[in-house]
Amino acid sequence: MKLHTLKPAEGSVRTNKRLGRGQGSGGSTAGRGHKGAQSRSGYHAKPGFEGGQMPLQRRVPKFGFKNNNKVYYKAVNLDALETLAAKNSGGNISLQFLIENGIVGKNDKVKVLGRGELKSKISVEAHAFSATATKAIETAGGSATIVK
Incomplete structure (x- = not known):
């Protein structure tokens, strides 16, 4: 097997129908259906457009706030x-x-x-500790070692 001999499995790749290229590309409408914007050349739907139906991003209410500066x-x-x-x-929890x-x-x-009880002698690395945990x-x- 060499790189230049590689090819996809038999039947796994099909050629796309060439839409809007005349009679030879699949009957009188070339697979585009009848009339309407989608049958015309130059048609391009905007992202999120749902054919005039109220789009999802406008149907769902705005909710909440995400603070970009907060550390979670x-x-x-x-x-x-x-x-x-x-x-x-070793008793070392990194x-x-x-x-x-x-x-x-x-x-x-x-x-x-600080929930729970700690009996073991351990050294712990973390980004933050509560007062009770420390x-x-x-x-x-x-x-308790604070890591940056």
Whole structure:
């Protein structure tokens, strides 16, 4: 097999009907139906045009507001860290470790919150910590490191 011999599977590629190119392209209307804007040459529908029907972007009401400057965090609680500490023998829970275990996505910013109880001595890396989470981690003998 060589690059110049590659071709698609038999029957997988069909040639398009050449619309609006006279009698030879499929009968008197050339596959365009009868009359109307879509049968004419030069026809171009605007994006979102639904043939005069009230388009979707106008039927659906405007709702909400998204602040582009707000930083959205993915919350990770102490009880989740406690279960992860059992998996991790080193006691070091980094952002990479959280991503590998499916707790957060690779583009998420992580904030550790104080729900649950922490018994293990662990050092945690995150983008933000709540006051109760920091206190609980340091009480257990661990450390909370803020990552930029």
